[in-house]
Amino acid sequence: MESSDGRHESADERADRRWNELLQEVRVIQTGMQILFGFLLTVVFMPRFVTLGQTDKTIYVVTVLLGAATTGALIGPVTLHRLVTGRRIKPETVLWASRMTLAGAVLLLATVTSVLLLILRVAMHNSAVPWIVVALVAWFLLCWFALPAWARHRNSHEKGRGKNRVARSKSR
Template identity: 75%
Template sequence: MAPSGTQREGRDESPEERADRRWNELLQEVRVAQTGVQILFGFLLTVVFTPQFPKLGSTDRTIYVVTVLLGAATTGALVGPVSFHRLVTGHRLKPQTVAWASRLTLVGVVLLLATVASALYLVLRIAMHNAAVPWLVTGFVTWLVLCWFGLPTWARHRYAGKS
């Protein structure tokens, strides 16, 4: 209980309880991101086997390879928290595991942004063949940055210290 005259901030939980709660929250977030990445990466892997792939020019093939590599890196970063947890389970490292898994997840989200941007650029480049493509992709990436990073950062600063 907080001393009289002082207001206690946050939850009344032990460091272990906090780590457990944060781990469960992180797992839910990673599950959502992993599903999308797995679907996107799966589709990217099949493109090379389509009849149209040999007709792509060298620039489009390079963009495709970069996109696949970004998708693989994204998958690695978003699966990383699972393997990290599995390898350190039982060693009383839950708070550290949550911190590292959180970092890996954030890296995965940044890589997902790059993967989506690259895939969108490739698809629109092939579909539209015009100078509007970079502008469209830039607009879409700006939208994702605002949704994924801008709004949460604004909310964190806007509501910091308020209960």
């Protein structure tokens, strides 16, 4: 059976392939998040933490909460899979796990933004900090979301043109 992406695989084979691809993606993003979150959890125990102003302490708390939410979203696909294994709902599992992973990526963007804001505020103490953070967030948005969305749109647009050409040539 040929799927819409030109592969010859059954629905179960496609779900297995997509699950394996998703698992590899989650491993990459989860590792980075675990390192970041582990670092965040130690900051409060550093001697300098007590000298931070209330704004920086608030940013820190928000950052830790975002880190916890990100961790939850990125671990979610694994527990989802474990709890529904053997129920013959792998295509649905892959869909929900994919959604959780995308939510985790969005939360990771928020966490990294908050971390950058906190660290640069403490390190630089100047008015350029928000602009630097905005520039970096724009870069992340471009790399993580805009470029993939553009590639997806371009690919679907080109496939549509290819189908139109095939249809026109068959009608001649």
